[in-house]
Amino acid sequence: MNICVFLSAADLDERYTRPAREFAELLGRGGHTLVWGGSDAGLMKVVADGVEEAGGRLVGVSVEFLSHKARPGLDAMVVAKDLSERKALLLEKADAVVVMVGGMGTLDEATEILELKKHGHHTKPVVLLNAAGFYDGLKEQMRRMDAEGFLPIPLTELVFFAEDGVSALAYLEESAGLR
Incomplete structure (x- = not known):
């Protein structure tokens, strides 16, 4: 399965890097392909290293103004002309999406990915990996949107909130019929 991961290129604290690394190793051991921004910096590097070391494949989708930060030696790399094209290519190449x-x-x-899904432009599973409670506020806001009628589909059909990499990957594999 090609799994697109959206995440930071910043160097972050262990409470964020550890869960990201664990998820990356699960991806690689599961034979999945990481589709991501292609950067060799910060959390993006941590995840790419974990996937690659565990035997997974790497497909980068960078953008012209960030191509100097691209990771060398990928299985595939595409350079988009702008951020809009990059997001479209990431989604196109993915079977599922994880937001770290x-x-x-x-x-x-x-x-953007959730808005496209909300309007039926894709049906790919989307997971928010809530490391160290990072997305607790967003989770609460989305529950409110759902409860107050702002979402045309139930929140549970729009996104899955995972507290760890094991539950994130289990959800994705189940959604793809791999479990």
């Missing part, structure tokens, strides 16, 4: 901790770029990617 990140900043504004990660949040932008997550909300």
Whole structure:
């Protein structure tokens, strides 16, 4: 399965890097392919290292102005002309999406993917990996949106909140009929 992961390229605390590394190792051991921003920095590097060391494949989708941060030696690398094209290519190449901790770029990617799913433009499973409670506030806001009628589909059909990598991958594999 090709699993797109949206995440930060920043160097982060162990409470975020440890769960990311654990998920990456599960991905690699499961024979899955990481589809991600292609960066060799910060949390992106941690995840790519984990997937590669555990036997998984790496497919990067960078953007022209960040291509100087691209990881060398990937199984495949695409360079998009802008962020909009990059997001479209990431989704196109993925069978499923996982959102890890990140900043504004990660949040932008997550909300666009969820908005597209909400409107039926894709049916791929989406997981928010809630490492160290990072997405607790967003989870609460989304529950409120669901309860107050702002979502045309139930929140449980839109996104799965996972507290750890094991439950995230189990959900994705079950959604794909691999379990």
